[in-house]
Amino acid sequence: MTTKIVNPKTQDAEREIDEQAGTQKGATLAILWPFLAAVGLMFKRAVSSAFAYSSEARLDDGTEVLPERTLSEASWNELATAEGPDISRFDLHQRIQHILMFTSFIVLAATGLPQKFHTFGPSQWFITSLGGIEMVQTIHHVAAFVMLFDCLYHGVYLVHGILRKKDINPLRMIPSPKDFLDAAQMFLYFLGISDRQPKFDRYSYLEKFDYWAVFWGIAIIGGSGLVMLFPVQITKVLPGQLVPVALAAHSDEAVLAVGWIFIVHLFYAHLAPRVFPFNTSIFTGKVPRERYREEHPLDYRRILIKERRQQVREQGGPRLTLPVGGGAPDILPNPDSAGEESTQEPR
């Protein structure tokens, strides 16, 4: 596939070189172009295969289901409004990780901001009432190591989840072009230009931003914090200018993190009208079905397919076979034919 593309392009480029009599720029382009094209294509394939939920919607017998294209909205809505238990969104590890994260974050912010804004009266009161700056720094360092441990924990959890348990949900956190379209659509909706809200997959663009902000934030804040904690040892290896850079970056990035978390994250997690006054999901792991359907309709479809598959496997039932590109399919379970189908179930 790639070679087919490369060859004509290279020939084109060679012709160009002849015309321009060996211009350096042309030559560079000619050499780079096929690679860029190949890389672009590979990236496109990788992205589309990683993010197309169709791969998840492949049934046990190998029949591919493309719900977005094959199901009429009417059937989806009928299916979607069905009653059912709460959706499990966060497993125990994720819940523990979040608890560690927000407790250490709050402690770090409470002990860090008074150090940044040290001339502010209440900062000094806070520091003296905690027992002096050295105590505050000790608390800050302890909380920092709790947060770093949490990061390690999360890293191990991710690797184990993806490689061993073959759980690809974490990969859905990777940003995709759809996020930018979703954001644009969201603003059109906010401004009243469109009445259609974007349909989110497992993670909305804001949730992805939350996650990656923490990711890059910890890289910057944690890294610079370690530089400040061990300046002499670090500068044995790295340039000395890193120390003032770390000093500048640490608190500036921290202000960004605190601003984002306390304005945006807290609003969408607890204060938004949909969830006000308190959203228990991150503690219980459960999201009410109704709300999940509203917030993550695309992931909800995937969950429905999974549930359906599970149901078929456990009790037997009609196979969820969908004629691709066909008319209105019937995917609703048919309890009468359950016994017959179960024998033919593969695996």
Added chain:
Amino acid sequence: MIDRMKRGVLWLALLPVFLAIAGLLWTPATSWSAENNAPAGQPGAAPPPIKHPVADPAGCLQCHGPAGPKPLPASHNGRGVETCTMCHKPATDAGQAASGALEATPSQEGEKTAEGSAPKESSQTSTGGENASSNCLTCHGQVGATVKLESGEELSIYVDASALSQSVHGGTLGCTDCHKDKTGYPHNKLEATTVRAYASAGSAICSSCHQSEREAYSQSVHGQMSAAGRTDAASCADCHTAHAVKKGVEISYEFSICAKCHQNVTDSYKSSVHGTLALSGNKDAATCVDCHTTTGTAHGLQSGSDPDAASAPENVAQTCGACHPKALETYSTSFHGKAMRLGVTHSAATCVDCHGAYGVQRVHGPEAPLDDAKVASACAKCHEGADENFAKGWMGHEEASPNWFPAVFFTERFLFFLTTAVVAFGVVHVELDLLRWFTTGRKKKNNKGVKDDNKDS
């Protein structure tokens, strides 16, 4: 509306008139105080004579007390009523009264006593003093005259009369105004047994007039040592000298005075940036007093171990910053400055930890490039194992700029814009979301909007 505007214009027009009237009322008051206070405040100027008959010198404060119609200037606070006539002579002739006491002849005195209605007591005191001055010099004018004290030490009793008359007391104080017990000869036996004890006891003489200075001095490290019985503590005459008395402003930059006792530190001071400047005659250069008092006068000299002292770790930056404001500014935003401000007083670095205290040196500057090895040795005092690479991270007292620590500068810039952009995006997102919810969101819920929403797509 128009009425209001008219009234406003009228007020504006009248404003200069009011100001002019206020100015007229104010001017006499200021000129009055200038007339009465300025001569007393000027160094060396003769004190104003008493223009009215004095019935009882003990009654001066009835009119000139703090609550009286013509109160004393603030510089006289604390002086006893018995000291008034030492300087202010009850005389009809202002010129005569202002003339030097030492030069005053008995005949002039006689005139004064005859003409003026001055009370006997005061004229006797002053006459006694002046007569004594010339009498005293018959013995005390001998260069090298000494008396032997009990300890065997020799106390110089020589007085340079010209130095006394040129001193700040010249023309106002005679010998017995200070040496009150030496009115007759032979003198009473000296109580002091050593030269230092004599010098130390001399402070009591000065404080009969200079009470506020005495109070400030008693709080100082010298005064506290003196009160504890240490006769080697500096007393008034050690700095101002006993007879050639100089005003404090004239001697406060003379570190050679401090060097009489504090030789160990003034040697390193002389080679410091401050010391070399001071030696070259620059009176702006910081000398001992500039760093060792918070009050600005040598009477409040503090020990460095005093936590309130200007040279205590907590206050060093402020003390140096009085002349080096830019360094203070960058220090107080630096890690060291913050730590100090937040109470890590025992270990956070201050100015003197890097630059030195008495032998203060410029670590680097426009004419001397940063010497990493020198900086590293300063860093290593606290940061054990700090090497030159570590010292390269020291920004000195400069703000980051594209030319100075560009990495820091662009990190700060980048994070500033990133923070602003991200938080602004978040705030706008939340606000627009709420706005949309308030306008249409609630309606939708009533119509089972969820379903409609899906049908749209």
